[in-house]
Amino acid sequence: MDPITSYLGIACLLFTIGGIGLCLRRNAIVLFMCVEMMLNAVNLAFVAFSKIHGNLDGQVAVFFVMVIAAAESAIGLAIILSVFRSVASIETTDAAELKW
Amino acid sequence: MEDTRLALVVLVPLVGAILSYVLGRAAPRIAGILATAAVATSFCFVVSLWQALEGGQTFSFTLSSWLSFSNIKLPLEIYFDKLSAVMCLVVTGVGSLIHLYSIGYMAHDESRPRFFSYLNLFIASMLILVLGKSLPVIFIGWEGVGLCSYLLIGFWYTNPDFASAGRKAFxxxxxxxxxxxxxxxxxxxxxxxxxxxxxxxxxxxxxxxxxxxxxxxxxxxxxxxxxxxxxxxxxxxxxxxxxxxxxxxxxxxxxxxxxxxxxxxxxxxxxxxxPLVPAIILWTALATSAIAAIIAISQNDIKKVLAYSTVSQLGFMFLAVGVGAYSVALFHVVTHAFFKACLFMSAGSVIHGCHHEQDMRRMGGLAKSMPLTCLSYGAATLAIAGIAPFAGYFSKHAILESLAHAHNPYLHSYGELIGLGATAIAICTAFYMTRSFILTFLGSYRGEGHPHEAPMVMTAPVLVLAVLSVVGGLVLNHGFFTYLQGPLPPVATHSGGGILGSVLGSVPGLIGIAAAYALFIVTPAVKDQIRKVLWVGEKVSSGKFFLDEILGLLVIAPFRGLSVVVSRVLDQSVSIGTGNAIGGISRAVGELTCRVTTGQVSTYVLWMFASAAFLLYCFLPVR
Amino acid sequence: MSFMEFVLAAIGIASAIGVVGFRNPLSSAFSLIVHLLAIAGLYALLGAHFLAVSQVVVYAGAIMVLVLFVLMLLNLKSESGRRIGIVRSALTVGIGLVIFLSISAPMLAQFADLPQATLEQNIKSSEGGVKAIGELLYSQYMVQFELSSLVLLVGVVGAVMLAKRKNVQLMPREGGMGGVK
CATH class of the missing domain: 1.20.58 (Methane Monooxygenase Hydroxylase; Chain G, domain 1)
Known part of the structure; x- marks a missing residue:
């Protein structure tokens, strides 16, 4: 396998691990970290694509993903804080009002 | 020939309808003036178009295209010929006079802007009706005037009787x-x-x-x-x-x-x-005219008398239609517009002056307090009775004359009967109109309060119409039938005749007037005797021939029965049952599927991943 | 694949498994820091120097500090209570496997037969130095760049609003909102 395409394989693997974590964990902050990990996996794939195609557009996309991730982390952690304030827990099983 | 004026004839009242409502809400005073000005402007355009009509020439104007399918083309097109010209002149001419009158009549009403807006909308619809070049366009106007009629009958909609009268008309x-x-x-x-x-x-x-x-x-x-x-x-x-x-x-x-x-x-x-259709029209018209005339004799409400008289006169027009004398019918439309509008507006002045009293038994002697109104009502009464130089004489005489020339295979030998019947109705008309005149204006006042003459803005248009009721027939008589020979078939009538003909032609009207005068003024005792003898007739007449009841029995009762059956049987069992079944199914499905929404984020994420995996597996090309 | 790349990739995957596996959120967070640093190293090896630096500063620095801060603030213990059932774990891993295969297989197949020469040429021409990225950001991606600053601003305001205590008076006091009555 070519070294560059093996980066794509690693990205896929990291993405899957993040997704599995999202399904298995209950701590909201850990879920948040798993989402960050999945974003990172996509970023890695972007950089690899940028190399394969020989232009910098992929890397610019990564830059924007980082911007979004920063904003998302600020908002996400604020939401976790307010959830914690209302149910005194950040376990997703405890914040289950949105059901029938 | 295309002419923009034609579009303006219709559009000006339409714009007037909008403006008089919108601006009238800010200042109710200007609503009437705006509306009247709009109709008067329209009248001026009609006159200028009418002047421009020469020979067989016509005007037309395409407002827009309405329907356009592959092979069906239906433009919104209006058309002006001599027949439309006559109708338009009546509609806008009489219309503007009545608008002017309304300014006075409605002066104290809260919702004047709405009234004048409807009135202008009516004029616009009526103009579309008489100007439409194709039947669907005429139908727009036809429905438009029906709508306006409904809206205006139920104008005082807070009174449930009035509102239901509007509904009935609709x-x-x-x-x-x-x-x-x-x-x-x-x-x-x-x-x-x-x-x-x-x-x-x-x-x-x-x-x-x-x-x-x-x-x-x-x-x-x-x-x-x-x-x-x-x-x-x-x-x-x-x-x-x-x-x-x-x-x-x-x-x-x-x-x-x-x-x-x-x-x-x-x-x-x-x-x-x-040929059967004109025969049916003839008999229907005769029956309507006779029934309405008989009912009118026993009515005490001044407006009801005039209403039945209108039905009766419309029957007269249809008699002319039935014998193919269309221009004669149109002639009666014109003269009738003059004198009937005059009568109604005089009656309106009377009602206005007597503080909204409509019962003639509580009027009387108004000739002293309302001389101008009395004058115009009297002139119009003579016109509708068909006395020689007045407008109604010429049109009525023309109708009676054309009835004599009737030739329809389905009439057999009853042709003379129709002529006789029409003459009897003419006598009847003169009788009940004179009765209403005597009850309203002669004798002594039987009501309460002090009646007063209407303001100038109301009497002026009434007097104009009164003048028209006097001279209108004489003026129009000569040219009218030949004028309409282009769009309508010619008629063989030389109505009017000489002095002797006029005197003879006025005889039915004179008989009616004389009878009413004799019974109501000279010998009231005889009247009461006659009433006793003819009590059945009076019952039938004042009960309006029980037509409402008959219609109710024949049409409404079966319909109501059907509705009851449908609501009790079909609705209760079929509709509600089906509804409940469908509702039950979706409820059961819902209760089953709502288990999926656990409120657990991890479950949702798992579902999302499973679906994503499924979609990826299905759609991505795995080589 | 060079030795360095291999080591960094192995660290990255191992620490990713750690993020998911540790029961203590704090351990997960530290594991994530290691993971992010390893990815930064991979960026550097790929020649995306600007991104490597950004990764360290933004992710491993700012975001993770924020996460650790919140963790400490909430003073959480490790996940308690019953664990997720074995059936569900197996199911999740199975689904993950399907996803992994159906993403990676077509991607790898797509680029498997690239000529080596053009690939090396492309790698050379896409050196992601600060200058190159900066030129691209301030010319072709100017609008998007400005919009991203707006996103950050909205994020900041939103975070403040969300994290505010509920008993703090949000409405302006009487007589505020100058002129509006």
């Missing part, structure tokens, strides 16, 4: 409209066009199969009976008197109710396809 008109639609369908199917200029060509009419022609003619007549209040659909018109009096004058006497006559005249080719 529903009865819908029955007639069914006929209009059927006629349109048949004509389009057989002729491939609904353009009135095409439809009256003999070679086009020849394409209609005879039995279809009969149905189309009858359907058109049904439409006309709805709009023009003929048997069996006339009971809405007396009820329509619930509206303000100017509305009765404009819509339910002078213009809208003559739309049926106009339609008959426009479509005379279709009407005459089967």
């Amino acid at each position: 529903v009865m008109n819908r029955i007639g409209d069914l006929g209009f639609i059927v006629a349109m369908a048949i004509l389009y199917h057989s002729c491939g066009s609904l353009d009135i200029t095409v439809l009256n060509r003999p070679e086009v009419l020849a394409r209609i199969p005879s039995e279809m022609g009969f149905i189309a003619g009858i359907a058109l007549f049904l439409a006309a009976t709805g709009k023009s209040a003929q048997l069996p659909l006339f009971t809405w018109l007396p009820d329509a008197m619930a509206g303000p009096t100017p509305v009765s004058a404009l819509i339910h006497a002078a213009t809208m109710v003559t739309a049926g006559i106009y339609l008959m005249a426009r479509m005379f080719g279709v009407i005459e396809l089967a």
Whole structure:
């Protein structure tokens, strides 16, 4: 396998691990970290694509993903804080009002 | 020939309707002035167009395209010929006088802007009706005037009786409209066009199969009976008197109710396809006219007398239609517009002056306190009675004369009978009109309070119409029939005659007037004797021939029974049962599927991943 | 694949498994820091120097500090209570496997037969130095760049609003909102 395409394989693997974590964990902050990990996996794939195609557009996309991730982390952690304030827990099983 | 003025004729009242409402809400005073100005402007355009008509020339204008399918083209086109010209002049001319009168009559009403807006909308619809170049465009106007009539009858909608009178008019008109639609369908199917200029060509009419022609003619007549209040659909018109009096004058006497006559005249080719149709029209018209005249004798409400008189006069016009004398019918439309509008507006002044009293038994002696109104009412009464130099004489005489020339295979030898009947009705008309005049203006005042003369803004238009009722027939008599010979078939009548002819022609009217004078002034005792003898007749007359009850029994009762059956049986078992079953199914499904939404984020994420995996597996090309 | 790349990739995957596996959120967070640093190293090896630096500063620095801060603030213990059932774990891992295969297989197949020469040429021409990225950001991606600053601003405001205590008076006091009555 070519070294560059093996980066794509690693990205896929990291993405899957993040997704599995999202399904298995209950701590909201850990879920948040798993989402960050999945974003990172996509970023890695972007950089690899940028190399394969020989232009910098992929890397610019990564830059924007980082911007979004920063904003998302600020908002996400604020939401976790307010959830914690209302149910005194950040376990997703405890914040289950949105059901029938 | 295209002419922009023609579009303005219709558009000015339409704009007026919007403006008088919108601006009138800010300043109610200007609503009436705006509306009157709009109709007067329209009248000026009509006059200028009418002046420009020469020979067989016509004007037309395409407002826009309405329907345009592959092979069906239906432009929104209006058309001005001599027949439209006559109708337009009446509608806008009498219309502007009545608008002017309304300014005074409605001066104290809260919702004047709404009133004048409706009134202008009516004028616009009526103009579309008489100007429409194809039957669907005429139908727009036809429905428009029906709507305005409904809105104006129920103008004081807080009174449930008035509102239901409006509803009655609307529903009865819908029955007639069914006929209009059927006629349109048949004509389009057989002729491939609904353009009135095409439809009256003999070679086009020849394409209609005879039995279809009969149905189309009858359907058109049904439409006309709805709009023009003929048997069996006339009971809405007396009820329509619930509206303000100017509305009765404009819509339910002078213009809208003559739309049926106009339609008959426009479509005379279709009407005459089967000779049975004119015969049916003749008999229906005679019956309507007679019944309405008999009912009018026993009415005590001044507006009801005039309403039944209108029905009776419309019957007269249909008599002329039935013998093919369309221009004679149109002539009576014009003179009737003059004197009936005058009568209604005088009655309105009386009602206004007597503090909203409509019962003639509580009037009387108003000649002293309301001299101008008395004068105009008297002139119009003489006109409707058919006394020689007044307007009604010429048109009525022309109708009686054309009845004498009637030749219809289905009349057999009864032709003379119709003429005799019409003469009897003419006597009757003179009788009940004189009665109402005597009860209202002569004798001594029997009501409360002090009656007063109407303001100038009301008396002026009434006097104009009174003058027209006096001289209108004399002026129009010479040129009218030859003028309309282009769009309508010629009539063989030389009405009026010499002095001797006039005197003889006035005899029926004079008999009626004399009888009323004798019974109500000279020997009231004899009147009471007659009432005792003819008590059955009085019952029937004041009960309005029980037509409402008969219609109720024949039409409404079965309908109501059917509704009850449907609501009890079909609705309860079938509809509700089906509804509950469907509801139950979706409820069960819902209760089952709501288990999926656990509120657990991890479950949702798992579902999302599973679906993503499924989609990826299905759609990504795995080589 | 060079030795360095291999080591960094192995660290990255191992620490990713650690993020998911540790029961203590704090351990997960530290594991994530290691993971992010390893990815930064991979960026550097790929020649995306600007991104490597950004990764360290933004992710491993700012975001993770924020996460640790919140963790400490909430003073959480490790996940308690019953664990997720074995059936569900197996199901999740199975689904993950399907996803992994159906993403990676077509991607790898797509680029498997690239000529080596053009690939090396492309790698050379896409050196992601600060200058190159900066030129691209301030010319072709100017609008998007400005919009991203807006996103950050909205994020900041939103975070403040969300994290505010509920008993703090949000409405302006009487007589505020100058002129509006």
